[in-house]
Amino acid sequence: MLRAGKPDKQYKDATLVECKETIKSGKYSVRKASSVYEIPCSTLMDKLSGRTPVHTTQGPSPVLTKAEEKNLVEWIFYMGKIGYGQRESSV
Numbered sequence: 001m002l003r004a005g006k007p008d009k010q011y012k013d014a015t016l017v018e019c020k021e022t023i024k025s026g027k028y029s030v031r032k033a034s035s036v037y038e039i040p041c042s043t044l045m046d047k048l049s050g051r052t053p054v055h056t057t058q059g060p061s062p063v064l065t066k067a068e069e070k071n072l073v074e075w076i077f078y079m080g081k082i083g084y085g086q087r088e089s090s091v
Contacts, residue, residue, distance in 0.1 A: 011039050013055055020047060020054065 019037040022028050023044070030048070034041040046052045064072065072091070079086050 011037065015039070016043075016047065016054060019044065023048065 015037055019033050019039055023033050030044050034044055047054050076086055
């Protein structure tokens with residue numbers, strides 16, 4: 001079920017890294033950086049303490065590696081080009 005309201009994450013990882021650096025350098029406190037960079041204070045505390053990693057993705061891990069996926073796509077296009085289109089069940 002989807003939640004109504006704001007999306008889960010409204011900031012970029014690069015912004016989070018920049019924010020983390022300004023806090024570590026002493027330029028801003030966690031609360032001030034939270035308001036300046038518009039990142040929740042609890043998120044910053046979790047990232048700074050190491051409780052959660054800075055770079056995360058949501059959802060399950062991919063089944064195929066990027067290289068395997070690329071090879072599969074190339075094979076499907078090649079088979080279609082020579083007249084042997086593939087069904088979803090055969091891929």
